[in-house]
Amino acid sequence: MTTSIDALKEKGRRLRILSLKATTEAGSGHPSSCLSAADLISVIFFHEMQFDPRDPRNPANDRFILSKGHAAPLLWAAYAEAGIIDEKDVLTLRRLDSILEGHPTPRIRWVDVATGSLGQGLSVGLGNSFAAKLDSLPFNTYALLGDGECAEGQVWEAAALASYYKASNLYAIVDVNGLGQSGRTMDQFDVNRFADKFRAFGWFTQTVDGHNYDEILNAFDVFRRDGGTQPRALLAKTFKGKGVSLLENREGWHGKAIPKQDLPKALAELDKPLGPNEFVPKPRTGFSVTPFEGKLDIAVTRKPGESAATREAYGDAVVKIAEKNAHVVALDGDTKNSTFSEKFAKAYPARFFEMFIAEQNMVGTATGLAARGKIPFVSTFAAFMTRACDQIRMAGVSQSNVKFCGSHAGISIGEDGPSQMGLEDLAMFRPIPGSVILYPSDAVSAERVVMEAARHRGICYIRMSRPKTAILYSNDEQFPIGGSKILRKSANDRATVVAAGITVHEALKAASQLEREGIAIRILDAYSVKPLDGPGILKAAQETGGRIIVVEDHYEQGGLGDAVLEVVGNQARVVRLAVREIPRSGPPEALMEKYGISSSHIVAAVMSF
Amino acid sequence: MTTSIDALKEKGRRLRILSLKATTEAGSGHPSSCLSAADLISVIFFHEMQFDPRDPRNPANDRFILSKGHAAPLLWAAYAEAGIIDEKDVLTLRRLDSILEGHPTPRIRWVDVATGSLGQGLSVGLGNSFAAKLDSLPFNTYALLGDGECAEGQVWEAAALASYYKASNLYAIVDVNGLGQSGRTMDQFDVNRFADKFRAFGWFTQTVDGHNYDEILNAFDVFRRDGGTQPRALLAKTFKGKGVSLLENREGWHGKAIPKQDLPKALAELDKPLGPNEFVPKPRTGFSVTPFEGKLDIAVTRKPGESAATREAYGDAVVKIAEKNAHVVALDGDTKNSTFSEKFAKAYPARFFEMFIAEQNMVGTATGLAARGKIPFVSTFAAFMTRACDQIRMAGVSQSNVKFCGSHAGISIGEDGPSQMGLEDLAMFRPIPGSVILYPSDAVSAERVVMEAARHRGICYIRMSRPKTAILYSNDEQFPIGGSKILRKSANDRATVVAAGITVHEALKAASQLEREGIAIRILDAYSVKPLDGPGILKAAQETGGRIIVVEDHYEQGGLGDAVLEVVGNQARVVRLAVREIPRSGPPEALMEKYGISSSHIVAAVMSF
Secondary structure (H helix, E strand, O other): OOOOHHHHHHHHHHHHHHHHHHHHHHOOOOHHHHHOOHHHHHHHHHHHOOOOOOOOOOOOOOEEEEOOHHHHHHHHHHHHHOOOOOHHHHOOOOOOOOOOOOOOOOOOOOOOOOOOOOOOHHHHHHHHHHHHHHOOOOOOEEEEEEOHHHHOHHHHHHHHHHHHOOOOOEEEEEEEOOEOOOOEOOOOOOHHHHHHHHHHOOOEEEEEEOOOHHHHHHHHHHHHHHOOOOOEEEEEEOOOOOOOOOOOOOOOOOOOOOOHHHHHHHHHOOOOOOOOOOOOOOOOOOOOOOOOOOOOOOOOOOOOOOEEEHHHHHHHHHHHHHHHOOOEEEEEOOOHHHHOOHHHHHHOHHHEEEOOOOHHHHHHHHHHHHHOOOEEEEEEEHHHHHHHHHHHHHHHHOOOOOEEEEEOEOHHHOOOOHHHOEOOHHHHHOOOOOOEEEOOOOHHHHHHHHHHHHHOOOOEEEEOOOOEEEOOOOOOOOOOOOOOEEEEOOOOOOOEEEEOOHHHHHHHHHHHHHHHOOOOOEEEEOOEEEOOOHHHHHHHHHHOOOEEEEEEEEEOOOOHHHHHHHHHOOOOEEEEEEEOOOOOOOOHHHHHHHOOOOHHHHHHHHHHO | OOOOHHHHHHHHHHHHHHHHHHHHHHOOOOHHHHHOOHHHHHHHHHHHOOOOOOOOOOOOOOEEEEOOHHHHHHHHHHHHHOOOOOHHHHOOOOOOOOOOOOOOOOOOOOOOOOOOOOOOHHHHHHHHHHHHHHOOOOOOEEEEEEOHHHHOHHHHHHHHHHHHOOOOOEEEEEEEOOEOOOOEOOOOOOHHHHHHHHHHOOOEEEEEEOOOHHHHHHHHHHHHHHOOOOOEEEEEEOOOOOOOOOOOOOOOOOOOOOOHHHHHHHHHOOOOOOOOOOOOOOOOOOOOOOOOOOOOOOOOOOOOOOEEEHHHHHHHHHHHHHHHOOOEEEEEOOOHHHHOOHHHHHHOHHHEEEOOOOHHHHHHHHHHHHHOOOEEEEEEEHHHHHHHHHHHHHHHHOOOOOEEEEEOEOHHHOOOOHHHOEOOHHHHHOOOOOOEEEOOOOHHHHHHHHHHHHHOOOOEEEEOOOOEEEOOOOOOOOOOOOOOEEEEOOOOOOOEEEEOOHHHHHHHHHHHHHHHOOOOOEEEEOOEEEOOOHHHHHHHHHHOOOEEEEEEEEEOOOOHHHHHHHHHOOOOEEEEEEEOOOOOOOOHHHHHHHOOOOHHHHHHHHHHO
16 A cells, blocks of 8 residues: 555545635635545545656546536645645635636646536546547546436446446546435435446446545455456445534535634644655556647548538548547447448447447547547537537537537438437537537538548537538638638629528529529638638628628527628628428428528528618 | 237237338338337237327326337327327328428327437426326326437436336336447347346336237236336337348348338238237326416515525516416426525425436426426526537427526626536527527516516526626516516617626616716616517617627627627627636626626727727
């Protein structure tokens, strides 16, 4: 044992004291949720984990994820006790100028992925676990969960997948303190019930008293000895506020700091040292991961006259970039034959992860992979991206590098009906600060935007269509983020049609119809929905009488129309064509006609000017 | 037994034939997924369920939910065999003019809630189960799940809650056909593993051969005899495409209709009658539910000078409307002490459902309650509404009557940090066709909009703030959906500030500051974000020099700013103040200042004109 049991107890005491001081100083926070887990954290940080306190980027460091993010002060205290930050830094908790926020965020570089929306940490841990295997690294990942957050289904999605993939380097430590925010939890102190659940999902489980160091230490020994290829769950019975009688196992104290005047009394209960204050780190050395160097480029070789769905081109392109960059991985939620990520699965089976029908965990796992330097491409139907909206939001807070690829966007999917139609996906991705949204209209632009997404550091969403579409661009055309393309242009254009994806083809049809009547229009392919090419759109508008028609296969709000208004302001008259009601099942063309986004509606809009 | 076993087998055969014919006629669909469940559906519809085929609104009808919505043709076939629709109607499957869509939607009134986004049906069933208990009705709810969709965490959220609430009137029938869309499922044919999982979650389980009528019938007898207070799960091993050798247990047939030329051969395997074609319905009679009549009205009794958070007023109002209308119920995800739904929980404990930290199931359950005539108010933090984005989307497709109440909106929550800040909730709710979004700025308007939401038939989202705010309105002021309020007005107003919620108070502060410098502004409280008061905003803009400043505690995209641009078009110059980056932890006022939505930024924007 590197650290003596008395030293571990002393670390537990010090973690408690710092958690209390920091939250009282901040005047808010969750001290009682820190105290239930202090002994578990002491063992995890100061006995179990191998890491270099001087180097958060050491690729062989064991990783820790505080899934119960509201216990952040405990994490900051652990960093202080590990010598990573100063004790006085912990007292800056929750200040506007502090990197130690109310819930963990990557503003401190020891945190990879933000937590605080509950039930997400285990998925992130699974992503770490996958990365360890991909890079042949010996590190383990430890995720500390609250009992309350185990009500989140995502925990069980992660549990099922971790077992399926034999993630024996993944530990779930559940702090079963029996108290939620607003009352007793569903299963209260029944650690055996939690163990039954994890066991049914294929995990190796043990139950302990989470304040008994002998039991906790022994459990980790048993995991090492008997865990086999199973992921490991430790169900620890604890008390919220353990060690301070004001808080211990009392309702009404969730998320409340001890008032300043009561702090001395609380600290007095913790004033006796329990052992030496010592910690000897045991970093792993000699491990490295080879980074990708150079500029990612791919060759596009579409034939003129060819017809291909953008989703199919996605499958082709992701294979090409994977060939160049070994850190590119792909995940899919049992739709790989529709999103064409199966091309990746066949070409690079070890770097492809079938995540089954569990989109929340898929996104969380991708975020974990991205945190370990991978470039994950996550694909499913655009409609089902909404299943992971909160996880995508949190990937945003984490400023992650996940690439989201939603196929079957819009009503143009046809007969499957509204449940399968992605009509609010742009509205979901646009608000995320820094997000990039790309929406190609043909196979060439589809391949190019996949390449651009892989090059870009940050969250990208690529929107893809189901139907086959004609090739519009030459193979060497480039599609930089923030650009746009003019597909039709004359000196006499009466209006600019701003289209993207499938509606570009409707716009071209409309232009041909109008041409026969002697009317010219400009067509702008807004393949980069965010950032949108504001100057390009404004210039086109100015040259076409200040008239814009936006046509999109998306609901009226939150999509391309809103984006165009954002850049155009009052500098043009904008007519919007979008889906305005719950659509029905039917053939794609009939649906586009019925819901007002077909060529005939574009013609009518032009004529209305 | 009402229907003989041979008659049930014959029904199973006929269900298969109709499913095949309909999908081949449509040229798309999921026949193999229908055939695996045909025998289960035969027993459920023609033996187990008690319902009146002439009256979908009979309150005592047993309810059926096709959670694996892609088997819709099987459901339409069952309706035909029950005499509810014509056999020839089934052949209109997926046509633009047919109410029989590719996945179930409530366009046919026998479907309460749309399915097709997987893993949601059991939650809806739990809502039905709650409604049965609330109304003292004897009906059961049967949800048919696919094995693939059991990877969705929401299934386990529902499973945990159903057990917690002893929902013995809820049946989950899992069609374990071992094949997903793109390959073998995670647990393949291991029905025992599924049973272990359901058992660990507190269910009474049985496993059967899903094509063996004796086993299936016996299992339902055992459920009735021994099920006790537990919810019941039947794990049925089946084969996809059962009965047709072209499809049976073969990969590559998911979501594919049999080509026209191959249909006769397939049907030939099913051409021998297996028993009499008979079905005797056994409806329950004599049950009724008393509807709410009259117009819902509440008295608001705030004191001038009082200060109260809108979330607290929400708690007060929802109790008042519950007092008037017995069908009002409330659900919360372990945040009731923050959303103040605990006031409801204390006043009407039998109509309050603690749904713990499992928002997806909470929303699905609410949708099920709404389908049974309840008016569910669902509350949690605005940020955590995103966890149920897909379920909210599906509630939209179902044209449900759920009221969503998101508290702690925006950066004005302060120190808890970005994971807890709802900054994309408006972007999520705006696209849903027909949705109403209300965002009150004081306790009076908060109470009034809760009343309006309860009166309105359809999805409403009420956005609430954490901080206490001053009372702005008199108690008898009305806040109709689609309206707005002018809070400051003079003949010399230089601009109109469109604000909502917390930013209304910043706008008022800005007006006072500007007044000292002799500058007047108009302030419009856009409490109805959707529908937005377009005419009111345009009129204010026209009267204030065509200048608008929109200020909102939301990310830049998808919120109030986009909504204002939508109605204003090029008829005003619009300056937008919104949150443009991932915010930090800090005091509310400092955050509003730092991220550009405080009174000083409004003043600066006015001066910039």
